[in-house]
Amino acid sequence: MPRFPTLTRRNFFGAATAAVAATALPTQAGQAPPSSPPAIAALPNLAGQARPFTNAERMARIERARQLMTSAKIDAIVLANSTSSTVYFADLHLYGGERLWALVLPARSNPFLVCPAFEEGRAHELLSSGPLAGNVDVLTWQEDESPYVALAKGLKDRGLTSATIGLDEHMAFVFSDGIRAANAHVNVVSATPITAGCRMIKDAHEIxxxxxxxxxxxxxxxxxxxxxxxxxxxxxxxMLIAAAYHRVGFEGEASLNVDEFTAVPHGSAKPQTLRQGSILMLDDGCSVEGYQSDITRTFVLGKPTDKMKSVFDLVQRAQSAALKTARPGVPAADVDAAARKVIVDGGYGPGFKYFTHRVGHGIGMDGHEWPYLVRNDMYGWDLAPKLEANMTFSDEPGIYIPGEFGIRLEDDMLITHDGAELLTPQCPSLEDPFANVQ
Structure with missing residues (x-):
């Protein structure tokens, strides 16, 4: 249910780093760290199963973006500083901090990169192994110059002085405001129909x-x-989670919440201790070649109460209802409505009273990305009100009873050509949540 790159549960709870990955539990000063528990030590390393993305795949994405730009009458898109879209299209990790780095992808001419002059060598190095090698101009600006003038020059050189330019939705305001001010004759719009229009439909390698x-x-x-x-x-x-992800070979983390803190959907940073009979909620995921998982499992350390089992049954049926409803052509809002009806009809309503969040979000290179499974999407972009094949979402209904406990089941869901499927086996029970994991 998270995620990068701003403040999220992942960094709110603190990343468990590789420095502690070899240690299962904390130790006293001067003591040797204990070995990992047997279940963690037995985990297989899966890193060798991941296939890197090729430059040819990324060039195909750029061509798709150009097709969408033509359809949307957008002449170029601007991706600034560190965004997953620069990695998606060009395998570029742009970390400029307060200094503008911008990748500009025009619909009908060669792209260009704007960066600080002292970073020009690094810019060429970053470009040299990617899909744009030898096919992109690097425009630089000195520390006492405006980066927006450099960007305006790149647009002018390509005949785009009065064009329609799409800006990445995650761009910092200082950059978008500077670009607007330096390009008074340019029509500035959102690049989301292009970036999300490409990214929300996954290919076989991404899946x-x-x-x-x-x-x-x-x-x-x-x-x-x-x-x-x-x-x-x-x-x-x-620390156990860090050790486990170290064993499987992928970067990942998770939050654990215990007892009454499971009734807070994003949990709490307060110290919590496991007791016999505690209800536990594990949530988050890992990254494989830049693509995310987002999974929640709720279970009991011991024997669940009858009320816990009753709530689990409702949540499991709500997740199944969302899965059954999701298929190409169905409005995204209908998937949320199907899950919510099960929970409300089961006595945990009305509306968002106990099921306090939407049933799902798009997922891919970002843990949360377009589109979203909810009515009246607050983000206001309506390019994809209906589901399409090869979209991917979380399916994560929950019931949260303040002061008592919460139960959420979350799996990632792929829209197929005639329905939908979960990418992981559905959780079977509170008592044995991993009974069907191979």
């Missing part, structure tokens, strides 16, 4: 990466669950 990420996440969750003991803290469990 392969997401399947592997989901599989790795469930293996990690199962190993961690098998390693839990009464008396452990959430800090202890984060």
């Amino acid at each position: 392969e990466c997401m399947r592997l990420a989901c599989h790795a996440t469930l293996l990690v969750y199962r190993a961690v669950a098998q390693s839990l003991q009464v008396g452990m803290t959430t800090t202890d469990v984060r």
Whole structure:
């Protein structure tokens, strides 16, 4: 349910780093770190199953973007500083901080990159191994010059002084405002119909990466669950998670919330300790070649109460209702409505009273991306009100009872040509949530 690159549960709870990945539990000063628990030590390394994306694949994405630009009457898109879209199209990680780095992709002419003059050598190095090598101009600006003038020059050289330019939705305001001010005759619009228009439809390689990420996440969750003991803290469990992801070979993390804190959908940073009978919620995922998983499992350390089992049954049926409803041509809002009806009809309503969030979000290179499964999408972009084949989402209904407990089941869902499928086996029960994990 998370995610990058701004403040999210992943960095809110603190990333468990590689420095602690080899340690299962905290140790006293001067003591040797203990070995990982058997379930974690037995995890397979899956990194060798991941296939990198090729320059040819990225060039095909650029051509698709150009087709969408032509259809939308957008003459170029501007992607600034660090965005997943620069990686998606050009394998470029642009980290400029307060200094503008901008990749400009015109619909009918060669792209160009704007960067600080002292970074020109690094810019050429970054470009040299990517799909734009030898096919992109690098325009530079000195520290006492305006980067927006350099960008305007690149547009002018391509005959785009009065064009329609799409700006990446994640661009910092200082950059978008500067670009507007320096290009008074340019019509500035959102680049989302282009960036999301490409990214929300996944190809076979992207889906392969997401399947592997989901599989790795469930293996990690199962190993961690098998390693839990009464008396452990959430800090202890984060270290187990770090050790487990280190074993499978992918970057990942997860939050654990316990008992009444499971009733807060994004949990709490307060210290929590596992007790016999505690209800636990593990949430988040990992990244494979830049593609994310996002999975939640709720289970009990011991025996669940009848009320817990009753709520679990409702949430499981709501997840199944969303899955059954999702198919090409169906409005995104209908998927949320199907899951919400099950929960409201089960006595946990009305509306968002107990099921407090949407049923799902798009997922891919970002943990949350277009489109979203909810009525009256607050982001206001209506390019894809209906589902299409090869879209990917989370399917994550939940019931949250303040002061008691919450239950959420989350799996990632692929829209197929005639329906939808979960990329992981659905959680079977609170007592044995990983019984069907291979």
